[in-house]
Amino acid sequence: EDQVTQSPEALRLQEGESSSLNCSYTVSGLRGLFWYRQDPGKGPEFLFTLYSAGEEKEKERLKATLTKKESFLHITAPKPEDSATYLCAVQVSSNTDKLIFGTGTRLQVFP
């Protein structure tokens, strides 16, 4: 069964304290892995798509990486405005009509 697991469930960081969020997946064939950011009361906001092992993408303080079993979202010197829930989703090659989502990591960054 195709599955996506995110860890940790919640993460509290001091401003400037770098860390990483993990998304591990077990799928029959990966077409793409997506990272989204979700603020309370809002819809998920697209961040990155990764397609193959070894690929990396960056945006401001965020960098996403991909291996054959997992993806990391690295947050460098976070600021309070980076506080949000980060969602990971995978698209399977055999059925590209749907995304399989993890349950998310809730990140809080304190000043």
Next chain:
Amino acid sequence: DAGITQSPRHKVTETGTPVTLRCHQTENHRYMYWYRQDPGHGLRLIHYSYGVKDTDKGEVSDGYSVSRSKTEDFLLTLESATSSQTSVYFCAISEYSTDTQYFGPGTRLTVL
């Protein structure tokens, strides 16, 4: 929100009442999706559409129906709402099935 609106944004209804949620897009994208989001679960696909009058079921489709009579509108109907359908509902769109999905602002539905 990538030209996606959802209505209503909040709704409280009673068990057994029919409810229709609307998703409207201005991007002319072919694919439209309905998800629900509940604590402890990831976003779960209810139904999706790959064109006007073309729809298919997702993983949690029981108790829901959909319709798409125009490219820009995708309706989700709960024929007889139950308390287990209390959730936040998100609409998403994409140009092709393999493309990034962009999400709307959501509708919070409470069934009493």
